[in-house]
Amino acid sequence: GxxxxxxxxxxxxxxxxxxxxxxxxxxxxxxxxxxxxxxxxxxxxASAAKYVATSTMEIYHDARVYDTPMVCVLEVMGRNAGWLTASTALAAYKGAGPDLIYLPEIEFDMDKFIVNCKKIFEKSGKLIVAVSEGIRDKNGKYISEYGSDLASEKDSFGHAQLGGTAQVLADILKKELKCKTRAIEFSLLQRCAxxxxxxxxxxxxxxxxxxxxxxxxxxxxxxxxxxxxxxxxxxxxxxxxxxxxxxxxxxxxxxPREWINKEGTGLTQDYINYALPLIEGESKPPMENGLPRFAKLKKVLAKK
Amino acid sequence: GxxxxxxxxxxxxxxxxxxxxxxxxxxxxxxxxxxxxxxxxxxxxASAAKYVATSTMEIYHDARVYDTPMVCVLEVMGRNAGWLTASTALAAYKGAGPDLIYLPEIEFDMDKFIVNCKKIFEKSGKLIVAVSEGIRDKNGKYISEYGSDLASEKDSFGHAQLGGTAQVLADILKKELKCKTRAIEFSLLQRCAxxxxxxxxxxxxxxxxxxxxxxxxxxxxxxxxxxxxxxxxxxxxxxxxxxxxxxxxxxxxxxPREWINKEGTGLTQDYINYALPLIEGESKPPMENGLPRFAKLKKVLAKK
Known part of the structure; x- marks a missing residue:
């Protein structure tokens, strides 16, 4: 455990x-x-990282099928440590990852976040951001808690707000970038794939x-x-x-702070070198009728 | 297309x-x-169905790791047709799927839904429900639209509500079953995996x-x-x-109506027989450094 x-x-x-x-x-x-x-x-x-990195690459390619604007906020597990969110940097290393990555190790600054997002979105009409569920502002307040504050602003947004960290940020970006945005939580999938x-x-x-x-x-x-x-x-x-x-x-x-870039929006090559050997190779479960076959343990009493 | x-x-x-x-x-x-x-x-x-069925099986097993109560509402794409949501029945066929499946082909009845959920949850302390994003009540109102109504009930719930269909239902079940519930959207993942x-x-x-x-x-x-x-x-x-x-x-x-069970909460063997041959076999993308390698097309001008 x-x-x-x-x-x-x-x-x-x-x-x-x-x-x-x-x-x-x-x-x-x-x-x-x-x-x-x-x-x-x-x-x-490493298995969770492999799944998150692969899925992020797939979402990246999905986003580029159409010429329409596309803004996606991916939420990865990690209350206090950003290791799993960092794995989205592997997708970026392969040229198909998020533009910005935010870990709980770094204080989250909403104003800077919006500026960064605008800059990227205005250039390409596409934006993918990956965030840890546990990112906090300088007062230690979880970004996911911003949801209940925003709920009181219901009228200006047109609907009520609710966190999920990704949902909170997607709603803010919708207003700031004036385009459709999408929040994607890897949820339980990232730990059981x-x-x-x-x-x-x-x-x-x-x-x-x-x-x-x-x-x-x-x-x-x-x-x-x-x-x-x-x-x-x-x-x-x-x-x-x-x-x-x-x-x-x-x-x-x-x-480590030195594995996160200076701006706190991505990972350095040190992290990539750390993670790549760990995700090497595919462990394939036995398949039956095109679906995985899970082992069923038979309970046998031990001899005394 | x-x-x-x-x-x-x-x-x-x-x-x-x-x-x-x-x-x-x-x-x-x-x-x-x-x-x-x-x-x-x-x-x-078939590829999306294979992904949804496999992920549903994995979530089922994740839910059974702990002895704590577990309520999960899975949301699958499908505004008017329930084909992809139906694929969760393949997981159920393998003994690791949802207890209840709701397709947009059948009018959604909230009262019956709650009764069905309570019955299952009280027996086992576990409940997995799969719903199409497009399920509607007898007046043709999307269940996802219930979110904005519920938002006005903010106080009794303790927080504001927002649809996603799965989120709306998870919030209702939280109140009815008095336990933690979780909404999982397969979102873009189901169409790009x-x-x-x-x-x-x-x-x-x-x-x-x-x-x-x-x-x-x-x-x-x-x-x-x-x-x-x-x-x-x-x-x-x-x-x-x-x-x-x-x-x-x-x-x-x-x-077809006859492929959905009488209660409108699951699929019949006819659907299983229809779907199983389609999801047969695994198409593996080429891998590089433990991650998929996507083809890059080179643009070549045609000769006139």
Whole structure:
């Protein structure tokens, strides 16, 4: 699991030790938020990133089918860390991504946002913006909360407002750019799209789980399995190490400031280099009648 | 294209004939709405259906990870025809789909809807509903328009309302079931998810385009290429026939009433049998760095 799960692991382990039960507790990381401390990246992140980047590229091409103006605001999960929203930069790296990317690591400035959007839209008649659900203004107020304020302005807009962050921004852009705008939330899809998982991620995740069980059997406790990145012959290699649960529990790892461009509207090549090896390869679920076949686990009682 | 494009084809052809220009006009169908008259199905539909059905299955499994109550309303494209929303029935056929499916072919009754939802939710604590964006009540009013009415009830809900059809229904269910609800719009994703196209669809679409060009070169005009379904050795076969544009233009083909269950809340086996062969096979785009590589057409001037 994520931060909360590691905290729970840690508490259970401490409780067991205090009450004199021998119990080995190992944390197995898993979060599309990618914000766990002590690991290069988290199982699940790369698959979600691959899905978000691919879908963003597809939306980009959809937007260019017609010669009409097109404004799209994409909302990606991430309350405090912008890792998953950052993955839309992979689409931009391929020439088919958002014009602007806003992460919760950077204070959101509505005036600058509108200026940036106008500049791009006036040039091409097209605009794609990607935002983390958790972006906040300088007072720490979520942009999604602007919705209820805007609701009181109902008349000037013609209809009531409601956040979603993307919906709030799409409504503001509609007024500012005087054109139709569209908010797209990746919603649950971004965390469950098993049909487009990264083969690298799936393999690493499997190994991480295996290591955790091995370690517990061998007598280790109070640790989380973590990924450590290295290179061999210029190629990405993932190593498996252990991190003390005390260090991991309840610490959030944000996207480094130096991986975000100066204006706070995109990612640098450092992020691209970080993410590309992780999304490599396609893990295809078994198909049946043109649809994925999901494994059904049979519950078997353990022998005593 | 769809209905409008076929109408345009027809008008251009008639105009050319009237003004004495020899010009052959062939319609090539293409619409995820699947509502063109004179053809068994439309290029594009099966790929969108495959994506919607697969994503619905994934959402179903996501919803069952936790033991908490879960209410999800999925919104699928389709203003007047429910073909694409019907594809969520393929997920249900696989045991991982919506409990209730509402198409625009059937008058939407809010009271019955709430009763149906309560019954299912009280039994399992889980509820997935799929709706077409275009569902209407007995007065022909779009359910998405209920949003602005509900906005005036702002206080009792605690926040302002806004449609999306799914959002309107999710807000109503939140109040009725007294639990968190979630609206998911497949939005643009459902019409551009090339990464999960049906191989059958892609092959048929290619052939349809080829036939249209061949026919035009051979002197045919004023027709649309259409699909005709037949069987050989118990297996689905697609034949290519021509339909007069006059017949196709501006006629919408709805989902037959007898393919929708009596209560108007799901599809019958007839629809499943219709759709399954169409979504067969996976058309995989070429990948590069773990992301799809889109073809770039080079513009070359024709020799005179």
């Amino acid at each position: 994520g931060n909360d799960s590691m905290d729970t692991c840690n508490k259970i382990s401490k409780f067991m030790q205090k009450s004199g039960h021998e119990c080995r507790v190992m944390g197995v990381p898993k979060t599309i938020d990618n914000d766990l401390y002590g690991t290069d990246h988290c199982p699940g992140y 098993a049909h487009l998982a990264s083969a690298t991620d799936v393999e690493e995740a499997f190994t991480a789980g295996q290591k955790a069980v091995q370690c517990a059997v061998d007598g280790t406790t109070d640790h989380m399995v973590a990924y450590e990145r290295s290179e061999k012959d210029g190629k990405y290699v993932c190593n498996y190490v252990l991190v003390n649960l005390d260090k991991v529990a309840n610490t959030e790892k944000a996207v | 769809g209905n409008d494009s076929m109408d345009t084809c027809n008008k251009i052809s008639k105009f050319m004939q009237k003004s004495g220009h020899e010009c052959r006009v062939m319609g090539v169908p293409k619409t995820i709405d699947n509502d063109l008259y004179g053809t068994d199905h439309c290029p594009g539909y 090339a990464h999960l196209a049906s191989a059958t669809d892609v092959e048929e679409a290619f052939t349809a385009g080829q036939k249209a060009v061949q026919c035009a070169v051979d002197g045919t005009t004023d027709h649309m290429v259409a699909y005709e379904r037949s069987e050989k050795d118990g297996k689905y076969v697609c034949n290519y026939v021509l339909v007069n544009l006059d017949k196709v233009a501006n006629t919408e083909k709805a989902v």
